[in-house]
Amino acid sequence: MLSMSDFASCGSYEECSATADWLRAHTQVRPRVGIVCGSGLGGLAEMLKDPQVFKYSDIPNFPRSTVHGHAGQLVFGTLKGKPCVCMQGRFHLYEGYPIQKITLPMRVFKLMGVETMIMTNAAGGLNQDYKVGDVMIIKDHINMPGFAGISPLAGPNDDRFGVRFPCMSDAYDRELRQLAHDVAAELGYSDFLQEGVYCVLGGPSFETIAECRMLHSLGADAVGMSTVHEVIVARHAGMRCFALSLISNRAVMDYDSQEKANHEEVLETGRLRAQQLEKMVSTIVARLDSDNNNSF
Numbered sequence: 549m550l551s552m553s554d555f556a557s558c559g560s561y562e563e564c565s566a567t568a569d570w571l572r573a574h575t576q577v578r579p580r581v582g583i584v585c586g587s588g589l590g591g592l593a594e595m596l597k598d599p600q601v602f603k604y605s606d607i608p609n610f611p612r613s614t615v616h617g618h619a620g621q622l623v624f625g626t627l628k629g630k631p632c633v634c635m636q637g638r639f640h641l642y643e644g645y646p647i648q649k650i651t652l653p654m655r656v657f658k659l660m661g662v663e664t665m666i667m668t669n670a671a672g673g674l675n676q677d678y679k680v681g682d683v684m685i686i687k688d689h690i691n692m693p694g695f696a697g698i699s700p701l702a703g704p705n706d707d708r709f710g711v712r713f714p715c716m717s718d719a720y721d722r723e724l725r726q727l728a729h730d731v732a733a734e735l736g737y738s739d740f741l742q743e744g745v746y747c748v749l750g751g752p753s754f755e756t757i758a759e760c761r762m763l764h765s766l767g768a769d770a771v772g773m774s775t776v777h778e779v780i781v782a783r784h785a786g787m788r789c790f791a792l793s794l795i796s797n798r799a800v801m802d803y804d805s806q807e808k809a810n811h812e813e814v815l816e817t818g819r820l821r822a823q824q825l826e827k828m829v830s831t832i833v834a835r836l837d838s839d840n841n842n843s844f
């Protein structure tokens with residue numbers, strides 16, 4: 549159980565620095581790219597060469613993963629020769645953590661030198677043209693918890709991380725999205741590639757039919773329970789973000805439908821698309837230094 553003082557220090561500069569210092573003392577990898585694995589997508593971490601693995605429970609100030617399909621470990625290594633850190637398991641609001649704790653790894657990565665974040669997630673498809681197994685490049689988001697004042701940036705702003713009022717109209721890097729389109733075309737993945745708007749909700753219950761209809765009419769193409777908080781904190785700290793949703797199920801929009809969203813289907817879709825998603829992400833990482841947009 550967290551005390552009030554734990555809440556106050558969540559995600560603070562001092563807390564994040566202590567974690568970054570601990571990690572720097574335990575690994576020689578100095579990551580430039582961070583990757584977050586979504587539900588059922590933990591195989592991304594297995595692409596890293598010469599992996600050095602830390603259980604979240606061994607890392608000072610890190611929360612624990614509590615969700616099936618999220619292994620709960622941080623993997624350092626190289627991907628296509630690039631130093632990377634990969635979260636094999638992320639944290640969600642519905643696990644009961646303060647939102648600043650959920651996003652703490654973003655600040656730790658920033659302090660360790662990460663410049664580009666690649667987030668992945670599993671999401672329900674609201675867009676009626678989307679099929680299960682499609683991969684959606686996130687071009688924008690709708691932050692439902694944010695409308696209720698639930699933001700990882702709420703509270704005093706620490707200028708050492710970023711400005712009080714960060715811009716979010718450029719949250720998802722345009723050049724990295726173009727790079728992803730190019731890579732998908734080269735790999736022959738265009739048939740299942742989409743680009744759209746991701747809406748985050750608090751979960752853990754899946755959406756009602758009326759909620760899905762509302763979200764769709766608001767302009768959301770996919771719905772999930774993650775990623776956006778991470779992106780907000782990463783952008784606040786000046787990191788470039790690129791994010792992919794695997795459409796793991798179709799959101800139920802019809803009162804005659806017998807379909808029911810469930811986590812097993814989410815994980816199963818991850819298994820089916822895992823290899824292609826891994827190939828796409830590793831090719832994007834490989835290209836980060838051969839395009840103008842790169843940070844290397």
Ligand SMILES: O=P(O)(O)O[C@H]1O[C@H](CO)[C@@H](O)[C@H]1O
Nearest residue numbers: 586587669670773774811814
């Ligand atoms: O967003 P990720 O972590 O991929 O997980 C998604 O899958 C879970 C529901 O099956 C929810 O946690 C949802 O957000």
Ligand code: HPA
Nearest residue numbers: 670671672771772773809
């Ligand atoms: O249908 C969904 N809704 C919310 N989150 C999800 N994560 C995977 N699928 C879904």
